[in-house]
Amino acid sequence: MLVVEDEPAIAELVALYLRRDGFGVHLESSGDAALAAIRSLSPVAVVLDVGLPVLNGIEVCRAMRAAGDWTPVLFVTARDDEVDRLLGLELGADDYITKPFSPRELALRVRTVLRRSSGGVSDVLQVGSVRLDVGERRAFAGSDEVSLTSTEFGLLAYLMKSPRQVFSREQLLSAVWGYSSVAGTRTVDVHVAQLRAKFGASSPIRTVRGVGYSADAS
Amino acid sequence: MLVVEDEPAIAELVALYLRRDGFGVHLESSGDAALAAIRSLSPVAVVLDVGLPVLNGIEVCRAMRAAGDWTPVLFVTARDDEVDRLLGLELGADDYITKPFSPRELALRVRTVLRRSSGGVSDVLQVGSVRLDVGERRAFAGSDEVSLTSTEFGLLAYLMKSPRQVFSREQLLSAVWGYSSVAGTRTVDVHVAQLRAKFGASSPIRTVRGVGYSADAS
DNA sequence: CCCACCGATTCGCGAAATGTTCATGGCACA
DNA sequence: TGTGCCATGAACATTTCGCGAATCGGTGGG
Numbered sequence: 001m002l003v004v005e006d007e008p009a010i011a012e013l014v015a016l017y018l019r020r021d022g023f024g025v026h027l028e029s030s031g032d033a034a035l036a037a038i039r040s041l042s043p044v045a046v047v048l049d050v051g052l053p054v055l056n057g058i059e060v061c062r063a064m065r066a067a068g069d070w071t072p073v074l075f076v077t078a079r080d081d082e083v084d085r086l087l088g089l090e091l092g093a094d095d096y097i098t099k100p101f102s103p104r105e106l107a108l109r110v111r112t113v114l115r116r117s118s119g120g121v122s123d124v125l126q127v128g129s130v131r132l133d134v135g136e137r138r139a140f141a142g143s144d145e146v147s148l149t150s151t152e153f154g155l156l157a158y159l160m161k162s163p164r165q166v167f168s169r170e171q172l173l174s175a176v177w178g179y180s181s182v183a184g185t186r187t188v189d190v191h192v193a194q195l196r197a198k199f200g201a202s203s204p205i206r207t208v209r210g211v212g213y214s215a216d217a218s
Numbered sequence: 219m220l221v222v223e224d225e226p227a228i229a230e231l232v233a234l235y236l237r238r239d240g241f242g243v244h245l246e247s248s249g250d251a252a253l254a255a256i257r258s259l260s261p262v263a264v265v266l267d268v269g270l271p272v273l274n275g276i277e278v279c280r281a282m283r284a285a286g287d288w289t290p291v292l293f294v295t296a297r298d299d300e301v302d303r304l305l306g307l308e309l310g311a312d313d314y315i316t317k318p319f320s321p322r323e324l325a326l327r328v329r330t331v332l333r334r335s336s337g338g339v340s341d342v343l344q345v346g347s348v349r350l351d352v353g354e355r356r357a358f359a360g361s362d363e364v365s366l367t368s369t370e371f372g373l374l375a376y377l378m379k380s381p382r383q384v385f386s387r388e389q390l391l392s393a394v395w396g397y398s399s400v401a402g403t404r405t406v407d408v409h410v411a412q413l414r415a416k417f418g419a420s421s422p423i424r425t426v427r428g429v430g431y432s433a434d435a436s
Numbered sequence: 437c438c439c440a441c442c443g444a445t446t447c448g449c450g451a452a453a454t455g456t457t458c459a460t461g462g463c464a465c466a
Numbered sequence: 467t468g469t470g471c472c473a474t475g476a477a478c479a480t481t482t483c484g485c486g487a488a489t490c491g492g493t494g495g496g
Contacts, residue, residue, distance in 0.1 A: 071443070094320050095392075106366050108429070110486055115383065117322060132316065136382040137426050149483060150428035186443095193445055209493085368473060405474060411456060415466090427453065427482070 001110070002043040004034040004060070005076065006052055010099075013178075014047065017103035018110065020175050021134060022123060022161045033056025035063060037041050038071065044115055045072040047106070061093060072117045074109055076101070099120070103178070111135055125160040127204045128217035132157055141202045148198065151176070154193050159205065159215035168212040188213070219243050219328070220261040222278070223294070224270055236322035236328065238324040249273025253281055256289065262313075263290040263332055264322070292327055294319070304374065316396050343378040343420045346435035350375055356426040359420045366416065369394070373409050377423065377433035386430040407433070 001023040005011040016026045026041060028034045031052045038046065050057040061073050075096035087102045094113045097106055115135065125132040131140040134157060152174045158168065169185035177183055192213060196203040206216040219241040224231040233243045244259060246252045249270045256264065265419060268275040268328045279291050293314035312331045315324055343350040349358040355371055357364045377385065387403035395401050414421040424434040
């Protein structure tokens, strides 16, 4: 997954959410660097800001297509009038999203674009007997479905994306709740408790005293 | 394969994608030239822009049908209300797609149209006990027919094309209402409520709080 | 054995998302 | 031109969820 965006703050935020959804993310800030990266990295999809300086997103996409590269592209546009330009010309895109967007929305669209272009592979996470279908937003304990809220799902998904890796409460807050969150670190505990209650004995969340939590089979 | 489109940029792009899919593509930019080309080339299918100057797409199709030519036609329309006109006129259209469209989507539909016209298979979507005949635009709950408006049908069909996949309200608006739609996201809710009311207990629409909706059996 | 610290759990409030109803206005069709 | 259907958004009802505070439990060090 390649993200091309010249505003570092936005780029970081987007990367954060995509990584949380299990994508390997590489960042670029200019059009020509993007083209080089696309050639060398062969990403599964490209998130492309239209308003790049010098070589803009549309031109990058056109160059890719002209070179025979059909990697899925998702455009990010700043304003509605840019949308109109998109509408007329660049049908080479697979989807677009308008700023300001919620990172969650972006991640959803990326998955949709990938599913459309690659024939319906939905990404499934599994740790122990717990299974998470990210595309369908469903959770299972063995064969029983467990109903999770949005936050619970995001938290569990983030942990399960990196099994056995330990995350601090602060890490989890910024990753799952976002940078602008005002929630206290105790809130993480509450949701962990909630998850454990819902999964019972098969709960995959391990406490690492003095450090944080991790998703683990045992 | 004949593509009739008066905007050169779009025509070129569409041709690019169709050729990539192995079709031989011929381009025309006006209605009367299209009719001549159809007679002389006998294409396997025609991609026809509704908004052509002078002789528009609908008239071209009507002329073809009147002349006994039942070559599959895929309409490209700029707006949803044109869709209604298409359906109301009950032309021999085999499918339609709204601008702006993803070229991938177009290629997909062309293949579907060709398959249908050669094998006579009408595509039917089914989730749980709800069945949607896309070709005839009819909906059924079990064996009972349910009467849907065109917006309701479009929404339900889009959801059922990707069962269990979750779509945000924004995604649904883009896909069903069109990119240039100005409708608010709550409008989606209203139509979901309509569909649920019409299908009652067998409603296939699942709410995913904080994310959106999906079509689902359970 | 006691104390301090950390984590687990419960509870209630406030906020946000969703469901539903209704009035308006536009558009197609007669 | 009149009629009726339907999309739309506002308004209201309802449910759900996030969050912090308080309490309880457990663990390890002194």
